[in-house]
Amino acid sequence: MNTVLHKADTRGDANHGWLQSKHSFSFANYHNPERMNFGVLRVLNDDVVAAGRGFGTHAHQNMEIISIPMEGDLEHKDSMGNVAVIKSGDIQVLSAGKGMTHSEYNRNLEKEVEFLQIWVLPKVKNVAPRYDQIALNVQDRNNQLQQVLSPSPEDDGVWVHQDAWFTMTNLSEGKELTYQLNHPEKNGVYVFVLKGNATINKQPLNKRDGFGVWDVTELDIKADSDAELLLMEVPMNE
Incomplete structure (x- = not known):
């Protein structure tokens, strides 16, 4: 990792x-x-x-x-x-x-x-x-992952000309989730904390911190307080 x-x-x-x-x-x-x-x-x-x-x-x-x-x-x-x-x-x-x-x-x-x-x-x-x-239906991200962007117009959210996936979640304190990468062999995930505090793969994060992770297949997410997160999975090579 x-x-x-x-x-x-x-x-x-x-x-x-x-x-x-x-x-x-x-x-x-x-x-x-x-x-x-x-x-x-x-x-x-x-x-x-x-x-x-x-x-x-x-x-x-x-x-x-x-x-x-x-x-x-x-x-x-x-x-x-x-x-x-x-x-x-x-x-x-x-x-x-x-x-x-x-x-x-x-x-x-x-x-x-x-x-x-x-x-x-x-x-x-x-x-x-x-x-x-x-x-977007914001309720769909309460204590779960809501995909908001992808490479396909057939998928949930908007789409872009890139092999990228954006996901948002609003978590209650103590809630734990796992994010599975769509393309772990070439993509990484940049997590941006919109509100609150969370731990991603054992890294504590606070409001507006950014944390990039690559060479992994999944992210372990835990809300240390009520928290809102944006996960941006993108190719690591241009």
Whole structure:
């Protein structure tokens, strides 16, 4: 078993006034050569957008971009003509492919928006850009594993152009689960603790800690308090 531990307080910190962001991996002005990625997981940003503010129109290319709102609503507009609002309980994926533009905006003038922005390198390039968004049944992750992303449009959750699986779970204190890797021969899992405390393969973790594990077939998960986790299984080689 190989592991990497990223404690919450070691993440990159960017405060733009309207945007406060914590970077688990190198991003924008935060550059750490030892924290460039976890396999094809390239970006994990923990973002807070101020009331009435947002990201203006900007371009992306050849990246799978996943947004998971934690609190509040975020409006999305893109060059494909999509206009949508994502909120807590939703998951959004944008396959940038051969190129597209979009904007994200907090229309609420009183409340911040908190969301995770995740970038995964695709296994194929220059595909037609694609947008998808679904509302998840959050109850389906209570003390069990809920798949929210996969490589297949026939599977649960949204899908991406990569052999990746994302899973979420809300655990009661003392609950234990086992996560079986879909492709243990080539994939690893990066666990991000959204709330609470948990132990993964004997490693204690706290809120917003990140823990990468590879060369294993499964993860043993125990909630040391009520806890919420995001598990991102991704290929370790680009």
